[in-house]
Amino acid sequence: MSSAHTKTEHGHTDHNYLNHGSGIWSWMTTLDHKRIGLMYFATVSTLFLIGGFFALGIRLHLAKFGAEPLLDPDTYNKFMTFHGAIMVFMVIIPGIPAFLGNFVLPIQLGAKDVAFPRLNLASYYIFIAGAAIAASSMVFNQVDTGWTFYTPYSTAKTSNGVILLVLGAFTMGFSSILTGLNFIVTTHKLRAPGMTMDRIPLMIWALYSTSIIQILATPILAITLLLIGAEKTLGVGIFDPDLGGDPVLFQHFFWFYSHPAVYIMILPAMGVISELITAFSKKTIFGYRAIAYSSVAIAAVSFLVWGHHMFVSGQSTLAGIVFSIITMFVGVPTAIKLFNWISTMYRGTVTFEAPMLFALGFMFLFTIGGLTGVFLASTGMDVHFHDTYFVVAHFHYVMVGGTLMALMGGIFYWFPKMFGRMTSDLGGRISWVLIFTGFNVTFFPQFVLGAMGMPRRYFDYLPEYTNLNQISTVGSWLIGLGFLVGLITIIHGIFKGEKASDNPWGAKTLEWQTSSPPPHENFINTPTVTAGPYDFR
């Protein structure tokens, strides 16, 4: 990346994307991918706080500390639904791609912006509209179906608020599709001179694979959700057996999207981790190709495993067996990535700033999440675990332990680039300790609860499950506290943080070759790329 380090000598013009135009209006109408990324950041963080509020409510209720239950059953079910729907559709799915991806992808490619900046802004507003529609269902006509909207409960037995929530998710789906499209075109068309496909950073490979899933899978969800709406309003009988429909068909449709969607949630996280591990080991990533291609492999196979959510739904035994074996195949590229990251640390020179701690936390939690996935993929074992707290623990380990850890790590890593200031490393570390500890205290006991047989989505439970539930609740406060510390650290960093240099971590990818924060169009002079993305020689 020889060409790039000339620019700082030309002196920092103090002109950057943050002060390029001022006032709220200049933000709301911006076409700059970096600003749009930050707007997603603000939005997703707010939604995360709301989703977190419901989570703490659920856990507090389940601790049964008082003599009276904290919530009544219907309120509990609504909390559970809001928590799931917000976290999945409004936090984890858009979190990394729309926020970090938007900020980082064009700079890493050496591009001035994404391919379709107007479409990018439109995607943001579509997301906001979707979130608003979904939120209105929480205010007016509350939903209690759980985030999976299984029929015929959702179509025949509950309030019409489902229509709003589903319409909100449908709308947000468009945002997701358009962002994916934008990323794919940007990756193909706007790479800097010299940046061949085998020189793009792994974060981009991950975002690219994610985008493919978004484009292919989201329409299925959209149609499925529309069908729910149609069934509820017009009474077409697709899912409701009373109208001649098949309720299990909905599950097929739903998981045909939602299984690939779990990879929309985790692949970008894997991209972030690849960046962090190489930057903080100061060493070329091990097996660049294996990591890049395994992302694509995961994206492809993820379309063929949806039936593993339905081993006991009444689908045939043979179908269960076929889905089980294909599911096992997803485990392999996942394992490959873990081995590659670990080998990257081998004979590196590792430092432990806050972003790296989050990356290590990811490794720890994601390994547990992935291994327990194998339990669930094994049919004979899953029959016992399906729809119990074991599944709840599994997907929190991968989604929260994995994706949120990566998101936090990514925020602390790219923060200097975003704001031109550093966060307090101590603040980041304290936040990490609290989240990491709290996370294990919250979710590890849930594996045990699941093994003991406690079903998920339970308002009440047998007395023998009490202790573990209480431990879990205590852990949830630690997590809450950890995020609070993280938030304070970030806000403090934005306003009071030390000035950051252009490349505080000594990383090699292109975003570190421009100033912090970058100028409006990312680079003063378009960089020319002459080597791979992680050339720590």
Add this chain to the structure above:
Amino acid sequence: MSWSSLIPATSFMPIQATEIAKEVDLLYAFLIIASLVSFVILIGGMTWFLIKFKRTSVDQKSAYITHNNFAEFLWSFIPLVIMMGIFYWGMVIFEKLRTPPEDVAAEIHVTAEQWAWTYRYANGKEFYSSANDPMIVPAGKATKLILTSKDVIHSFYVPAFRTKQDAVPGKLTQLWFEPKQPGEYIVFCTEYCGTKHSGMMIKIKAIPSEEYAAWYHAEKKGADSPADLGKVLFAQKACASCHSIDGSRVVGPTMKGLFGSERKFADGTKAKADENYLRESILVSSAKIVETYPAAMPLFQGQLSDEDVANLIEYIKSIK
């Protein structure tokens, strides 16, 4: 079996009330060990590298290593082999969980609804569940449940038997178990079904099989048996005008020996005549047309209740 009890995690599992539960727990113990070993290799290895390769001075250099084909082959191939083994092991257990033995001692129709279970025995004994009416089954013998639901999807989960099955409206699914010992075992609903989802609990009470026989033949609680009711319906709906019960050929296939036999269809496919097949043939006869017969049967969709259909099926089963 003994070694698996050395794994503390297995002690969290509910009691092993069936043979299959033991097998599931053995797989579970294996998975725990395999996971622990993998975890130690991965996270232990990582921790070791972190300590060993911690940066100690500012201008320290990292090694330049880009890949290693042999290592990469090994860590793709070995997990693949292990996972195929786990798949196979799970599949063997799954098939046992799914395939009831030929000789079941009790067959019970279970209907779920928000938020209760009803169970009906072959002789018409019927219970609308509440916590104090357990489902009585013989110990040491196989019981088969035929599940359906009146409203939304529910799921019948017996932790002690390590088995569960969804009860789906408009469909019949099945579940079987063979409790080894007399005792009481809890049943949860595990498919979210609304307000009282977590309150939808019943117990299965396994009693010695002689006691069961006596209980079963003692005074009936319900009216006629489902098969008897089905016989009446068979006459009312004029089924007999096209279907014989003595094996002779009329317009449609005979009912004699139909249940459990293999059916061949006009489109060349085949299927075994189980409950779902009968249900479909009654409600939507045009779905599968038996070879050499005309598609003459009217559709009964919407004219028969789920209960009517269940009764008809019981009657057809009884025509041996």
